Amino acid sequence: MEDRTILSVENLSKAFGKFYAIKDVTLQVPKGEITALIGPNGAGKTTFYNVVTGKYKPTTGRIVFEGREITGLPPHKTARLGLGRSFQITNIFLENTVEENILAALVAYHGRGLSLFRGLNAYRDLKEEAHEILEMLGLADRAREVAKNLAYGDKRLVEIGIAMAGHPKLIMLDEPTAGMTPEETDRMVAMIQGLFQETGITFFLTEHDMKVVFSIAHRILVLHQGSLLAQGSPEEIRNNPRVREAYLGGSLDA
Amino acid sequence: MVRGARTIALAAGILFLFVYPRFAGAFPVLLLTEIVIFALFALSFNLLFGYTGLLSFGHAAFFGLGGYAMALLVQHYQLSMIPALAVSMLVAGLGAAIIGFFCIRRDEIYFAMLTLGFGMMVFTLVHQWRSLTGGSDGITGFEVPLLDLVVKKFSLFSPWAFYYFALVVCLLFTLFLWRITHSPFGLILRSMRENAERVSFIGIDIKFYRWIAFTLAGLVAGVAGGLFAMYDRMASPTMVHWTMSAKPVLMAILGGTRVFLGPALGALIFYLLEHFITQYTQSWMIFLGAILVPIVIFFPQGVLGTLISWGRRLKGREDHGG
Amino acid sequence: METLLINILNGLCYGMLLFIISMGLTIIFGVMGVLNFAHGSFYMLGAYLCLWLAPHIPGFWLALVVAPLLVGLLGALSEVALLRPLYGRDVSFQLLLTFGVLLILDDAVKLIWGPGYHSMEAPRVLAGTVPILGSTYPVYSLFIALLGPIIAGVLWFFFHRTAWGKMIRAAAMDREMASAIGINVPLLFTAVFFFGTFLAGMAGVLAAPLRAVGPAMGDNIIIAAFIVVVVGGLGSFLGAFVGAIILGLVEALGVQLVPQLQMALPYILLALILLVRPRGLFGRE
Numbered sequence: 013m014e015d016r017t018i019l020s021v022e023n024l025s026k027a028f029g030k031f032y033a034i035k036d037v038t039l040q041v042p043k044g045e046i047t048a049l050i051g052p053n054g055a056g057k058t059t060f061y062n063v064v065t066g067k068y069k070p071t072t073g074r075i076v077f078e079g080r081e082i083t084g085l086p087p088h089k090t091a092r093l094g095l096g097r098s099f100q101i102t103n104i105f106l107e108n109t110v111e112e113n114i115l116a117a118l119v120a121y122h123g124r125g126l127s128l129f130r131g132l133n134a135y136r137d138l139k140e141e142a143h144e145i146l147e148m149l150g151l152a153d154r155a156r157e158v159a160k161n162l163a164y165g166d167k168r169l170v171e172i173g174i175a176m177a178g179h180p181k182l183i184m185l186d187e188p189t190a191g192m193t194p195e196e197t198d199r200m201v202a203m204i205q206g207l208f209q210e211t212g213i214t215f216f217l218t219e220h221d222m223k224v225v226f227s228i229a230h231r232i233l234v235l236h237q238g239s240l241l242a243q244g245s246p247e248e249i250r251n252n253p254r255v256r257e258a259y260l261g262g263s264l265d266a
Numbered sequence: 267m268v269r270g271a272r273t274i275a276l277a278a279g280i281l282f283l284f285v286y287p288r289f290a291g292a293f294p295v296l297l298l299t300e301i302v303i304f305a306l307f308a309l310s311f312n313l314l315f316g317y318t319g320l321l322s323f324g325h326a327a328f329f330g331l332g333g334y335a336m337a338l339l340v341q342h343y344q345l346s347m348i349p350a351l352a353v354s355m356l357v358a359g360l361g362a363a364i365i366g367f368f369c370i371r372r373d374e375i376y377f378a379m380l381t382l383g384f385g386m387m388v389f390t391l392v393h394q395w396r397s398l399t400g401g402s403d404g405i406t407g408f409e410v411p412l413l414d415l416v417v418k419k420f421s422l423f424s425p426w427a428f429y430y431f432a433l434v435v436c437l438l439f440t441l442f443l444w445r446i447t448h449s450p451f452g453l454i455l456r457s458m459r460e461n462a463e464r465v466s467f468i469g470i471d472i473k474f475y476r477w478i479a480f481t482l483a484g485l486v487a488g489v490a491g492g493l494f495a496m497y498d499r500m501a502s503p504t505m506v507h508w509t510m511s512a513k514p515v516l517m518a519i520l521g522g523t524r525v526f527l528g529p530a531l532g533a534l535i536f537y538l539l540e541h542f543i544t545q546y547t548q549s550w551m552i553f554l555g556a557i558l559v560p561i562v563i564f565f566p567q568g569v570l571g572t573l574i575s576w577g578r579r580l581k582g583r584e585d586h587g588g
Numbered sequence: 589m590e591t592l593l594i595n596i597l598n599g600l601c602y603g604m605l606l607f608i609i610s611m612g613l614t615i616i617f618g619v620m621g622v623l624n625f626a627h628g629s630f631y632m633l634g635a636y637l638c639l640w641l642a643p644h645i646p647g648f649w650l651a652l653v654v655a656p657l658l659v660g661l662l663g664a665l666s667e668v669a670l671l672r673p674l675y676g677r678d679v680s681f682q683l684l685l686t687f688g689v690l691l692i693l694d695d696a697v698k699l700i701w702g703p704g705y706h707s708m709e710a711p712r713v714l715a716g717t718v719p720i721l722g723s724t725y726p727v728y729s730l731f732i733a734l735l736g737p738i739i740a741g742v743l744w745f746f747f748h749r750t751a752w753g754k755m756i757r758a759a760a761m762d763r764e765m766a767s768a769i770g771i772n773v774p775l776l777f778t779a780v781f782f783f784g785t786f787l788a789g790m791a792g793v794l795a796a797p798l799r800a801v802g803p804a805m806g807d808n809i810i811i812a813a814f815i816v817v818v819v820g821g822l823g824s825f826l827g828a829f830v831g832a833i834i835l836g837l838v839e840a841l842g843v844q845l846v847p848q849l850q851m852a853l854p855y856i857l858l859a860l861i862l863l864v865r866p867r868g869l870f871g872r873e
Contacts, residue, residue: 065467091469105460107524108453116457117468119450125470126478128451135450178468321680368859372866375623375679379818382811383858390852508811512687519684549699555691562685563673 018043018182018214019064024073026056026063033059035238037073041182046208046215048225051235052258057218058100060235061186065097066090078181091120096180098171100187100218106160110151113159113170114142117177142177148210149173149203165196169203176207185217189224197221201228226250234258271577276527283433292425296497299429301537303493304517306436308529309443310486311514316523317447318479319459320370321378323511324385327365328484330506332358332491334392337405337501346414347422347496351435354492355485361388362484363477370476373462382508389506404502411496422496432493439486444526446482455479520561522568531570590723595840597720601729601798603836604736605791609809610816610828611743612787618823619759619780621679622671625686628810629693630785634659634792635801636697639708648711648797656789663785664778671781672774690806698803705802728797735794740829747825756780757825812839815858821871830869 019041026034034056041047049057062068064075066087075083082090091097105113118138119125133139146152149169154162159170168188175183188204189197201224208215208228219225225232225246232249234241236258242249249255283302287295307329314320335354339345345353365388369380392399399405413420413431422428446452458465458472466472495501504510513536514529521532539557543550565572613627637655642648666689674681709715710728717724747753755771759780799805816835820827838857842850849856861868 067463086471087463087466088469088471091467097467099464103461103464105457105464107460108456112453112456115450116453116465119453120465120468120470124450125454125475126451128446128449130450131445131448132450132453133448138450174464174468315680321683368863372862375822376818376862376866379814380859380862382814383855383862386811386855387852387859390849390855393851394848509807515680516684516687519680523680549695551691552695552699555688555693555695558688558691559670559685562681562688563670566677566681 016042018078019216020076021064022074022076024060024063024075025071026059026068027071032071032238034063034070037235037238037240039233039240039243041214041216042231043214044212045230046204046217046228047231047233048229049216049218049233049235050220050222050225051218051241054237055235056238057235058186061097061184061218064090065095065184091178094179094181095184096175096178096182097184098168098175098186098188100190102164102167102171104159104167104170104174106158108159109155110146110157110159110162110170111139111142111155114145114173114177115139117174118142121178145173145177148176148207165192165199168192168196168200172203172207176211176213180213182214182216185215187218187220189219189221197224204228272574280437284430287426287429295425295429297537297541299425299432299497300494301534302429302433302436303490303497304513304537305530305533306439306493307487307490308514308517308521308533309440309527310483310490312518312523312529313443313447313455313479313483313486315515315518316528317452317459318455318476319462320373320476320480321515322369322381322480322483323378323508323515324365324369324381324383324388325483325487325514326506326508326510327381327385327388328358328362328487329491329494329510330388330392330501330503331361331484332488333495333501333505334399334405334491335488336492336495337408338398340411340496341405341408345411346419347411347431348414350411351489351492355488358488358491359481359485362487363481366477366480366484370473370480382511385506385511386508389503389508392506393503399501399503402503404500405495406500408499410499428497432497435489435493439489440530443486447526451475451478516558519568520558522565522571522574524567525571525574528568528570532568535569590721591844592841593721594723594725595844596837597725597729597733599837599840600733600736600833601836602840603833604732604739605795605798606809606812606816606836607736607829607832608739608787608791608794610813610820610832611825612784612791613813614817614820614823614825614828615756615780615787616784617817619756620671620777622682622686623679623814624784625683625810626666626689626693627686627785627788627813628806628808629690629697630659630663630788630806631792631795631809632697632801632803632806633662633693634789635796635805636701636792637789638793638796639706639801640701642708648793652790652793655793656786659789659792660782660786663788664782667778667781672777675777690810694803694806703803705800707800708796710797732794732798743825752779756783812854815854817868819858819861819868821868824868824870827868827870 017040022038024034024037025032051057063070066085066089069084074081077093077095082093105116115138118141122138124135143152146155151166151169154166159167162170172188189200192200204215205228229246232246233243234249234255241258242252242255287298311322311325314322332354335357336350339350339353365384369377369384372380393402410422410428413422420427422431454465454470454475458475462472491505517532517536518529520535521530522528539554540550543553561569567575609627609631613624616622616624634655637658638651641651641655645651645654670685671682674685714728714731717726718730747757759771759776812835816831817828819834820831835854835857838853842853
């Protein structure tokens with residue numbers, strides 16, 4: 013069982029003052045699957061992500077990634093261990109080109125950040141790798157475009173590309189389809205499925221859109237008011253009465 | 267086409283810097299020396315501001331440290347030019363490493379205030395430590411050291427000789443900065459400017475990278491300061507005061523912070539304005555202000571940055587037309 | 589012992605001047621996000637206007653009203669004409685623009701009133717000294733030290749009990765929310781800039797009989813005011829009050845206790861506070 017788990021969280025809590033955004037959450041994310049974390053607005057999904065990736069320090073609890081305790085490690089350390097993430101709001105390097113967005117992550121991953129005296133252009137291998145990633149995302153022809161000029165959906169893809177460039181073992185996507193049109197959402201879903209099949213990376217995503225969740229997740233975790241309400245296969249979650257209650261019925265059928 | 271135009275402009279500029287002074291009188295050569303030194307100072311500041319997104323209001327601390335170190339080394343130890351300049355650079359770099367260690371813990375306005383605070387601490391240090399620094403009088407009365415190139419020694423006493431020396435040093439360090447900004451390290455710096463938090467999530471310790479950038483910027487500012495002390499035949503507390511820190515800020519924004527040579531052009535504009543305006547009136551600051559204000563409003567990317575984006579737009583139009 | 593008391597009084601007096609200046613600075617920053625480099629120059633302008641007006645319109649007291657109004661009007665005008673095109677652009681541009689205004693004002697003052705220093709008598713009611721513990725102390729300085737808390741009280745009332753004050757406070761806390769709840773932001777910004785520079789001008793008038801009136805007075809005080817608002821917490825009114833008193837006392841007592849370090853003390857204070865409490869004493873995290 014242990015070797016099948018990539019991320020294991022035990023009794024995790026995060027309090028802001030007296031308010032517990034996350035309360036005593038214990039869960040496992042299995043390796044080689046797509047797991048979704050769902051929950052109504054304010055359920056604590058983003059806070060959970062921020063605690064796991066090291067933006068916030070947990071109030072109590074343990075986080076184990078690939079058999080190694082990472083509780084309280086800062087983001088740059090969790091990232092180097094193979095924990096990639098994307099953000100709910102577009103969080104890319106807007107004034108840099110699309111290629112540079114990906115290259116920055118590649119430079120970091122390959123440990124070339126402190127190379128001061130060799131031109132970036134001399135790093136053929138990095139450029140090629142960036143090109144491959146952009147090709148995978150379908151953005152190869154936009155490589156030289158300044159990122160802020162991209163359409164919203166494309167910016168979100170760059171966001172995923174930055175995370176992918178870090179060669180993550182586990183990639184945590186925070187609402188990858190937030191704010192997208194139906195067409196953009198379809199493209200993103202296809203992209204995630206394609207990346208999953210091609211790379212075999214474990215995906216762990218939060219998502220609002222139930223249609224998306226039920227179409228791609230192998231396993232679903234439900235967070236409600238900071239606590240884990242249920243976990244199981246999509247079928248189990250769909251038929252779980254407590255989950256249905258938390259969602260006021262209705263929307264799970266979408 | 268823009269690239270071609272840029273190469274031509276750059277070549278013409280460098281040619282001018284080398285050829286013109288041979289035919290010019292002492293005054294323009296002195297002016298040009300000061301411009302070249304301040305261009306380097308402004309470029310070093312912009313490694314932090316334009317490339318890393320950190321607005322330092324205490325960059326004069328390292329300019330001053332370089333200047334004082336230079337003056338002391340020349341006066342007390344009779345070092346020749348290059349070793350003295352090298353040691354001054356290291357002194358300023360060490361100062362930047364220490365001060366930077368504290369300042370990089372904060373960003374935005376708080377970083378600006380911390381650098382201001384530490385910069386003024388250095389100012390009070392040189393102002394009060396009279397036995398070493400001469401207090402408010404500064405250090406004067408030293409000879410400009412010889413340039414010892416092993417095979418031959420050169421006097422840098424004449425304005426022309428010193429100008430060429432300063433020019434070569436400044437060009438070398440400009441090249442050094444250019445190399446850094448176009449390296450993988452430079453890309454990480456620019457990414458931090460855009461979005462520091464995101465950079466930490468790709469596995470970069472942003473404080474460490476800021477610290478390196480801060481130290482490098484201090485190092486180069488120290489070179490500029492060392493040269494300036496030799497040019498001015500003096501190291502004085504004004505070199506360290508916050509109003510001196512404001513100069514590179516002004517020059518960089520004037521010329522354009524997102525273009526590598528923007529701050530250098532800013533230094534040129536600044537000095538030309540000062541020079542021409544002071545011919546007519548004592549109060550040149552009022553005119554500087556009056557020119558600065560519209561530039562800030564109408565040239566959002568600085569003079570050079572705006573020129574280049576006009577060039578791009580023109581090119582875009584041609585491409586569409588043709 | 590007397591020197592200690594005298595220095596404490598000096599510190600309080602200077603602190604109260606700093607408070608009035610910093611208050612304007614912190615309001616402008618809190619509401620508009622603009623760090624106004626020209627704030628010290630508006631202060632200086634207040635002092636010069638007082639110097640110039642007091643003999644014409646009879647007296648200091650009228651100048652105390654008129655000069656700050658003129659300074660505030662000039663402030664409002666520069667906000668509308670110069671700062672307004674820059675909102676939404678990088679903060680550094682606003683900083684640079686206010687720096688440009690500083691350059692203009694500093695030289696304009698030199699052009700109009702000459703580069704020398706001027707001094708001014710305290711108004712007759714407040715002239716002279718009072719005996720304190722065997723030594724004497726100028727009445728006017730005492731007056732400033734007492735006026736500070738009164739002005740603080742008036743400002744407190746304004747910000748907590750009047751509609752405009754509450755609106756400014758709300759906007760200083762959260763700019764986006766302010767526009768979301770329908771506050772007319774451009775008008776508010778102009779009003780805030782008027783009010784902030786008005787306070788700077790008033791501090792200038794009050795300082796005129798106390799300190800030498802000269803072209804460098806603004807450049808010297810602006811850094812101190814920056815330190816006050818950062819130490820107190822940017823945008824915090826209580827912070828400006830406490831920060832000003834702390835800085836005033838630190839400077840005045842520094843003269844007596846650690847004269848060699850006196851000049852460095854404010855900066856050491858600034859650095860220490862920022863390293864220990866990144867958002868200042870009363871700033872919000």
